[in-house]
Amino acid sequence: MTANPPAAEPRRVPCPTCKRPAVFAPSNPSRPFCSERCRGVDLGAWANESYRVAAPPGREDDDTLPDGA
Ligand SMILES: [Zn+2]
Numbered sequence: 001m002t003a004n005p006p007a008a009e010p011r012r013v014p015c016p017t018c019k020r021p022a023v024f025a026p027s028n029p030s031r032p033f034c035s036e037r038c039r040g041v042d043l044g045a046w047a048n049e050s051y052r053v054a055a056p057p058g059r060e061d062d063d064t065l066p067d068g069a
Pocket of ligand 1 (some may be wrong): 018019033
């Protein structure tokens with residue numbers, strides 16, 4: 001029986017964006033994402049949704065629209 005001591009392997013977590021194993025360690029500044037790209041994608045999606053939700057239903061108040069000359 002060969003004992004396999006936990007080497008200094010970095011912990012890995014599934015990237016929230018692409019579900020791929022991302023290195024969860026200081027060496028990965030984009031953690032828990034696998035890359036800066038996935039990080040930006042997730043942030044973008046989040047912001048987009050946030051904007052949608054935050055959109056105030058002030059349509060009645062905005063009834064006086066100017067005629068688009
Ligand atoms: Zn990813």
